[in-house]
Amino acid sequence: MTAVARTTVEPAAAPSAPRPDRGGRRLPRALHPVAWWVWALALATAVSRTNNPLLLFLVLAVLGYVITARRTEAPWARGFAYYLYLALTVVAIRVVFRAVFATGITPRDHFLFSLPHVPTPDWYAGIRIGGPVSLEALLSSATDGLRLACMLCCVGAANTLANPKRALRVLPGALYELGVAVTVAISVAPQLVQSVQRVARARKLRAGRAQGMRALRGIVVPVLEDALERSLRLAAAMDSRGYGRAGSATRRSRRATGALMLLGMCGLCTGAYGLLDATAPAFLGIPAMTVGAVLCVAGLRLGGRRVTRTTYRPDPWRLPEWAVAGSGVLSAVLLFTDLGYDPAQLNPTFYPLTWPGLPLVPTAVILLAGTAGFLAPPPGPVRKADAS
């Protein structure tokens, strides 16, 4: 008889509990979308000030760093590459145009190549097509394009970092309807695409041999009917769920809102023009901007009074938001004040051809904007589409 082997029951190793953080680490959360937009637009304004390719490349590097550090896994956060492609296209178009519509060449310029000259009629003499192209011309057009591309990338960065839907939600009450329309349009677009695919597939079942307009009709009619019925059902659903409940709006207050907004927008546009165009008279800049902003705020306040609505889980505005928005605004302000550096270094010339200098203060200022990469809290953990 063999002894039964004694089995010792060992307690299963307790799964090691995650070690608690001992302070210091910030809670992951999404930064307020407006903070990102303020930061990005301020940086874009700063970019508009300079033509120095080294500084422009530095801005691109800063954008790249902040985006890789603080973007989420959401679909819109993967879009920055497309903005880069767009930026490249802008530069390329600029350079090609400059080469084709050449403005001639002086003996001191470095001759690069020559395009066949297309003779233009006398009445069209202002524009030359083709001819010799100089290195200086191409370089200056490339930096010009680069500046535009940089501003584009700033907007792209804002779109990548901030959830566009949450950005719409912070719209003031008076513009709420606009926000809803955009949200609905965003969610309806993919449904429309699906609808088109479904009908196109169904068309094959009938083996319609129609071509051109007739075939198009076979797809457009069912898709539009579908979309129309769907939008009616959506409108009914929104109505039943309390969308557009009456506030206290009178005809007069609506008109006043409209007038205030219109004037305010005019003020803002004039102000932006005055600020960005260095040759514009001074009163068009900051003062017009301020007046416009005040009028807009008044209009929005007035319009918002007729809306009674609350927001679910509003994004908080705390220290990190102030820090990120502040770092952007500060860099823009510093670049506009011309403190401690020669303004000529911001816009170096390629005539004669020289290597642009890297002014110390603007470099520091742009790097300051880059601190947003660690001033912002880390984005939330990946929310996977869990299998359930």
Add this chain to the structure above:
Amino acid sequence: MITFEQVTVHYDDAAEPALRDVDLTVEEGELCLVVGHTGVGKSTLLGAVNGLVPHFTGGTLYGRVTVDGRDTADHPPRELADVVGVVGQDPIDGFVTDTVEEELAYAMEQLAIPPTTMRKRVEETLDLLGLAELRHRALYELSGGQQQRVAIGSVLTAHPRVLVLDEPTSALDPTAAEEVIAAVTRLVHDLGVTVLMAEHRLERVVQYADRVIHLPGDGHARIGTPADILRTSTIAPPIVELGRAAGWSPLPLSIRDARRAAAHLRSRLTGRTPGPVRPLSAQDRPRLLAARGVTVTYHGVPAVREVDLELHTGEVTALMGRNGSGKSSLLWALQGTGPRRAGTVEVADPHRSTAADPHTVPADQARRLVGLVPQTPADLLYLESVAQELDQADTESAAGPGARAVLDRLAPGIDGATHPRDLSEGQKLALVLAIQLTAAPRIVLLDEPTRGLDYRAKSALIGIVDALAADGRAVVISTHDVEFAARAADRVVVMAEGDIVADGRTPDVIVASPVFAPQTAKILAPLPYLTVGQVQDALLPEDGRETGP
């Protein structure tokens, strides 16, 4: 809670009022079912509760509708949003936001409920409807049952006293439908919510109803207990038909009650073999289609996995399975228009002796081999009148019978001048089927034709399918409707995750299944009866003997 006083609703373009002198009261905490055929005014009645009729739809409402003391004449739908929650048939159409959590909060945002209360109610509703794991998911990637639960939750967060549901389960498979119905009954029992629900498939809900509003079709409405109303109504689920046939009183409405009442009936039927549901045709049915290893994938995700299937002449096959189990993908792959990653499909070509693959031949030839009616038949219709559609169908198919003749056989009496959009779901289906049949395919595939059909339209569809099979065609119908499958199909194929998990004669496959068994089978198990018709046939000679000399 809801009162209708002498309510008449007349739409401007209609000759007759949709509702006429309706007087009814629904008490608090009742689950009230609205039944009636398509087009008798069910939606009008439901819409009148929160003022969508006539504020949104137009038309004139005479009389008075009050909900929780508020008159809908003075309160448009948005002002009633805190009292009445409305959920439509297609939840995805009513979604305004794109994630579960935001959708739940939407109605509360409109009602200006304080953020802290909102947060609390969203969490409670997530738990109440079992949506907690889905809170951050995008709405479009949820299954049908989950979407419908979100839609119910999204109106519940406003704490309405009344919930109005317009066919909440019509697009759902049996399991998902039970999920939704369970959530609704829980609301009624635990929270005392008053529910007014329209539903075509009474077998799913009638047992939970406290009262039933029956719209017979002349604009009037009758309200009463389910047993009273269903004893005489023209609409009845199989359980009620069985009860009427067996003469049970009181009329049982749940399977449990019916099984108790059926003890005597079961002993009477024991030892007899039930007659066939459908007349048996010749045993040697030539094979029309042979599919081997058919595989369909979308972005690398398999929808259909190496499926083998054979279809024979004169055979009606029901294709069943959950939403998303690959039924549609399989049908489209068999027809040849849909994608197919691997496998072969061979269809016996009537014009030649060889077999052809519908995927490789041109579309107009594939159409002559296999005809498919898609899930939304209206996708195929784009002209202004039925007559134009039929003419177009005739020009599209060189040979074959005239489309008008086919349509008259399937659904007689459709006016040629009617706009296709104004047809009922059943008529649209018949029209598209007629268009597809002009190409004279010997295999006909119907993708979820029973969706949105009432009992009468379903019976008509069974007649159509029988006629197609009698002509020697092979018919495949994908459906969620087990009662329909029991009555219409010779053979049932069940799919799950792209595989065929069961394939056999209808009685063999569905009698033993807890999900797919029809009500008659559940009541009379272990006797292999599937439909009320079989039971009636079995009882008939006996009754004849008893009443004879």
